[in-house]
Amino acid sequence: MTITEDTTYPFAEQVTFTVRTPKPLAFPLYLRIPAWCAAPRLTVAGAAVAATAGPSFVKVARTWTNGDVVTLTLPQRTTTRTWAANHDSVSVDHGPLTYSLKIGENYQQIGGTAQFPEYAVHATTPWNYGLATDAALTFSAAGGALPANPFTPDTAPVKITASARKIAEWTADDQNVVTPLQASPARSDAAVETVTLIPMGAARLRVTSFPTADPNGHPWSPGGGGAGFRVVNRNSGKVLGVDQMSTADSARVVQFADNGTDDHVWHLVANGDGWYRIRNHHSGKVLGVDQMSTADSARMVQFTDNGTADHLWQPVDNGDGWWRLKNRNSGKVLGVAGMSTADSAQVVQFADNGSADHVWRFVPDGRVRVENRNSGKVLGVDQMSTADNARVVQFADNGTDDHLWTFEAAADGWFLIRNVHSGKVLGVAGMSTADSATIVQFTDNGSADHLWRLRDDGSGWFRIVNRNSGKVLGVDGMSTADSAQVVQFGDTGTADHLWRLRP
Structure with missing residues (x-):
């Protein structure tokens, strides 16, 4: 039979x-x-x-x-799934198949042999699309005989067309790695286009979990959507914000008592040459000088980034956990008109004269992941322990709460770095001041090894400096492995001493 x-x-x-x-x-x-x-x-x-x-x-x-x-x-229908744990991104299914964006591919042999070649595959068509929030999805099949290999971009016998918008700020980083997804719907006023989706197995370059995009969505922060900062003025204790939470070009930038609004959060977007754009989380606009003025007391505004020099700022380390912010166009520093301590006081530029209103502090906003430049892994706690003296390690980010930390402002420009899962703070075993001393978590008892500062390297990465030892946070042996021990070490300039903060 x-x-x-x-x-x-x-x-x-x-x-x-x-x-x-x-x-x-x-x-x-x-x-x-x-x-x-x-x-x-x-x-x-x-x-x-x-x-x-x-x-x-x-x-x-x-x-x-x-x-x-x-x-x-088995009747097939087109459906979507929303991934709440991945910034409310969306994937598209038809029957048993999940679909990816069809992206043009350019193969370049970078190694291997003719028999066993090694290729890099580069996109030849745009990929930075978000599905329109009311996306029309239309399935079609080619019909006829099935190709010998139906799982290639050109031979896939089925496709879905979808309405989508480009997200201009979604880019690849300086190593051509596509930056992580951010909150959906993403703000995009780009024209709606029709894009083609093909079975995921037919794609070699894949966007399968799509952000959604809408003109009224969340601003997308360029440079990978790094963590936001509240920018605190030393003189007033108030934070940098936008008057009336405006999203308009030329809206005044002011100081205000921090009340948790999104216009008080700013992202540092590295320009690649030691300068930054300072982008507002609420509006997506950048900090600039009204009319590109070079005069003292010229007012600060937000504006759509158009590449002008007044949109570039350099954090100048004050040596005590605070910074002066110098404008590239004028050479002046960020300050507050008349050294005011009032809410809604105008933020201005001024020749640096050493006054306290010219000094600012970057306080990371909310829960963040701390990513190592050398390994790409994030700071976590071994086995998700909640015990004192549990080892702090690096690990591939899998979404667990022990990978989340908060930075709590302490005196003199220092921070307590607190683990969200355990509630304990980052410290050094035994308060050691030695190279390669183990980093642990511990109940905060006020000891100096629990205090840390951020030292900017000019490219969006930080060295994290311990108050007690003066050493920086690094990874033992520059390991790239999961569960590698995090240690302190004298700063030698190695990549494992660099960290960035991301949501």
Whole structure:
């Protein structure tokens, strides 16, 4: 007895089984209904047989004769899934297949041999799309005979067209790595375009978990959406914000008592040459000088980034955990008009005269991940322990709470770095001042080894300096492995001494 299957599944809905037997034969046939199929249809020898929605099995128990035909139809429909844990991104399915953006591919051999080549694959078409929040999704099939290899961009026999908008700020980083997703819907006023999606298995370059995009969405921070900062003035204790939370060009930049609004959060976007754009989280606009003035007391505004020099700032380390912010165009520093301590006082530029209103502090906003430049892994606690003296390690980011930290402002420009999962703070085992001393978590008891400062390197990365030892946070042996021990070490300029903060 043989059963022959005829189908082009998963590209089509129907699967046909033909029974060949030399004589009538009784046996049960079990057919699996997949979870995505809500309304299967089944016929046996031309007669309908009941089949329940998946996930399930259908049992067909009968006496089979030669030539009996079983036809199972699994109606496919286009659906979307929202991934709440991945910034509310969306993936698109049709039946059993998940779809990816169709991206043009350019293969460049970078190593190996003719027999076993090693290739780099580069995109030749735009990829930074978010699906429109009301995206129209249309499925189509080519029909005809199935290609010998249906899993390539050019031979895939099925596709979905979708309405999407480009997200201009979503880019690759300086190592051509696509920067992480940010909150959906992302703000984009780009024209709606029609893009093509193909089965994920047919794509080599893949965007499969899409942000959504809408003109009224969340601002997308360039440079990978690094963590935001509240920029605190030393003289007033107030934070940098935008008057009335405006999102307009030329809206005044002011100081205000920190009340948790999004316009008080700013992102440092590295320019690659030691200068930064300082982008407002609420509006997506950057800090600049009204009319590109070079005069003392010229007022600060926000503006759409258009590449002008007044949009570039250099943090000048004051040596005590505070910074002066120098404008590239004017050479003046950020200050507050009349050294005011009032809410809504205008922020201005001024020739640096050493006054306290010219000094600012960057306080990381909310919960952040602390990513190592050398390994790409994040700071965590071994085995998610909540115990005192538990080892602090690096680990591939898998979303656990022990990978989240808060920076709590302490006196004299220092921070307590507190683990969200355990509530303990980052410290050095035994308050050691030695190179390679183990970093641990501990209940905060006021000791100096629990205090840390951020020292900017000019490219969006920081050295994290311990108050007690003066050493910097690093990874033992410059390891790139999961669970490698985090240590302190005299700053030698190695990449494992550099960290960045991200949401």
